Amino acid sequence: MDTKDLLKKVRKIEIKTRRLSDHIFSGEYHTSFKGRGMTFSEVRQYQYGDDIRAIDWNVTARYNEAHVKVFEEERELTMMLMVDISGSEGFGSTKAFKKDIITEISATMAFSATQNNDKIGLILFSDQIELYIPPKKGRSHVLRIIRELIEFEPKSQKTDLAQALKFLSSTQKKKAIVFLMSDFMVSDYEHTLKIAGKKHDITGIRVYDPREEKMPNLGMVEMTDAETGETILVDTSSKAVRMGYEKHYQEQLNYFKDTFRKSGSGVVNTRVDESYVTKLLGYFKSR
Numbered sequence: 001m002d003t004k005d006l007l008k009k010v011r012k013i014e015i016k017t018r019r020l021s022d023h024i025f026s027g028e029y030h031t032s033f034k035g036r037g038m039t040f041s042e043v044r045q046y047q048y049g050d051d052i053r054a055i056d057w058n059v060t061a062r063y064n065e066a067h068v069k070v071f072e073e074e075r076e077l078t079m080m081l082m083v084d085i086s087g088s089e090g091f092g093s094t095k096a097f098k099k100d101i102i103t104e105i106s107a108t109m110a111f112s113a114t115q116n117n118d119k120i121g122l123i124l125f126s127d128q129i130e131l132y133i134p135p136k137k138g139r140s141h142v143l144r145i146i147r148e149l150i151e152f153e154p155k156s157q158k159t160d161l162a163q164a165l166k167f168l169s170s171t172q173k174k175k176a177i178v179f180l181m182s183d184f185m186v187s188d189y190e191h192t193l194k195i196a197g198k199k200h201d202i203t204g205i206r207v208y209d210p211r212e213e214k215m216p217n218l219g220m221v222e223m224t225d226a227e228t229g230e231t232i233l234v235d236t237s238s239k240a241v242r243m244g245y246e247k248h249y250q251e252q253l254n255y256f257k258d259t260f261r262k263s264g265s266g267v268v269n270t271r272v273d274e275s276y277v278t279k280l281l282g283y284f285k286s287r
Contacts, residue, residue: 087157
């Protein structure tokens with residue numbers, strides 16, 4: 001992709017996702033993810049309806065008139081976008097690939113964080129850390145993140161979620177809001193997620209394709225594993241083959257749900273042909 005086409009694509013994604021973050025997500029994001037605590041702001045005269053527990057008795061005695069302490073939420077947060085860019089994310093049987101939807105969700109979350117003056121960082125991973133962009137603020141920083149999501153070419157096609165979560169824990173010493181985006185068609189990340197979940201507020205966003213849920217009956221089909229490159233001939237007309245595929249898919253899905261639940265992390269499931277806006281808003285409201 002040349003520079004002109006890349007800039008056009010970045011601009012298109014910015015227009016679409018910024019509108020969503022400005023009008024829909026920024027308020028929900030602010031409500032759902034709280035700051036680190038409350039900090040003292042000022043002392044003012046007591047007004048009808050104020051909590052009497054906030055009365056500053058020393059100032060009240062000095063002025064012989066009731067005064068209360070006012071506190072504000074210490075708002076500034078750090079958002080980390082963790083994005084799986086392995087081979088399987090390039091799959092799509094409808095108008096959009098999984099990676100396209102992940103890019104839009106990432107951009108929407110980043111602009112929502114920017115609206116709230118929070119920092120945003122990015123981790124792109126396969127079975128290794130492909131790219132790390134430390135958290136910063138500002139529109140230009142978000143646009144850089146979007147550019148990397150569009151054009152970055154991974155060195156590996158495989159996936160290792162545990163490796164990515166270890167990197168998160170080692171680089172982010174303070175609590176962060178973490179959106180981990182993948183199809184989660186892997187296992188063996190329960191231990192590292194549990195450790196990372198104790199420090200960070202993690203949400204797993206599973207983006208999947210309708211063709212991945214059920215194998216269609218198409219007769220003999222040549223299939224290639226996007227992550228290993230292995231090609232095999234599959235008899236999709238066999239009921240046993242289709243049932244075996246669906247069983248494996250369901251096991252991976254159950255592992256994802258159970259692992260995130262046990263670690264105290266949130267989950268969002270969105271199919272590429274569904275509205276991720278509806279899914280994310282529902283998740284924010286449920287928090």
